């Protein structure tokens with residue numbers, strides 16, 4: 406049994422800094438003194454060796470067992486496996502690479518079909534289907550599609566009965582391909598849509614091939630056979646789950662002047678009703694009377710998903726003030742541990758079935 410387990414992380418590109426920040430937020434800070442360093446360690450988990458690689462290479466590293474764990478984009482994993490979310494449980498059960506946490510909460514992007522803005526009659530996949538017929542009849546060829554995701558693209562086109570296309574994967578920025586007439590359209594990642602717009606491309610209304618975030622993956626065999634690797638993985642999963650659960654959540658503590666505990670309880674119920682009617686899911690409760698409140702004052706508290714949305718927070722504050730709150734303290738939550746970690750439970754179940 407190996408002493409240390411290896412975790413592969415993106416060493417460059419869109420996910421590099423975000424992954425380092427995310428792990429630090431999870432209490433799993435990686436010590437990397439410079440960007441040319443390919444091996445690193447974690448202060449809080451000395452038994453984990455970190456290896457930096459291209460995000461695109463990480464699924465293969467985890468599949469081979471060279472790394473027990475890895476973080477990469479779900480889009481990259483989906484292309485590597487040959488399927489996205491549209492897959493049967495049986496196929497997923499057989500995988501050597503397990504998705505341990507699918508959405509880590511950063512690196513959000515979409516894989517989309519994008520066509521030139523000048524194609525004013527083309528706004529859906531059905532329009533694209535008609536265009537293929539037109540191209541074949543008048544140009545004697547099908548459409549040329551540039552993408553770094555040929556497998557997912559082929560599947561998507563087949564689902565929409567779009568045939569006779571040439572799918573190819575050029576190097577460099579794909580958005581330039583229609584402009585230079587090396588491709589008719591592209592299937593590429595977008596986050597804000599800026600790059601597409603700047604290159605006079607538009608995405609089809611029903612042209613989302615896959616939604617992606619960064620994900621944590623693991624080697625099924627290694628985790629099933631190596632108890633130490635499993636233990637390290639469970640620590641990582643506990644912390645990631647607790648952090649993901651806490652993200653954008655704040656603890657709101659309100660002080661209500663009142664001499665009657667019954668009345669405060671009724672106030673809580675009223676607040677909860679009003680917030681629910683406004684579509685805000687949070688539940689305020691009375692804290693124990695001796696919990697730091699001055700005499701004649703009660704403390705109520707609730708957890709809300711307000712993130713960094715000032716308007717939503719102010720809506721809650723208005724409800725609390727109307728109910729008699731004199732002060733409200735808002736504290737971001739660092740970790741939110743539930744009865745047990747969902748990801749640890751899912752992994753144990755999965756490994757049990759594999760045995």
Ligand SMILES: Nc1ncnc2c1ncn2[C@@H]1O[C@H](COP(=O)(O)OP(=O)(O)OP(=O)(O)O)[C@@H](O)[C@H]1O
Nearest residue numbers: 417418419420459460461478480481512513514596
């Ligand atoms: N604009 C974006 N916003 C959010 N996430 C993105 C964005 N672009 C890419 N990603 C995510 O980051 C992953 C890595 O993309 P990126 O282009 O940064 O990799 P790279 O390592 O620089 O690329 P290459 O393999 O071409 O060297 C993507 O697969 C996707 O999951």
Ligand SMILES: O=P(O)(O)OC[C@H]1O[C@H](OP(=O)(O)OP(=O)(O)O)[C@H](O)[C@@H]1O
Nearest residue numbers: 419578593594595596597598599600601
């Ligand atoms: O919708 P937007 O917010 O404009 O983002 C989209 C761009 O981001 C990615 O590229 P990235 O900047 O990661 O560099 P890359 O070309 O090296 O992949 C992607 O390939 C797009 O080009």
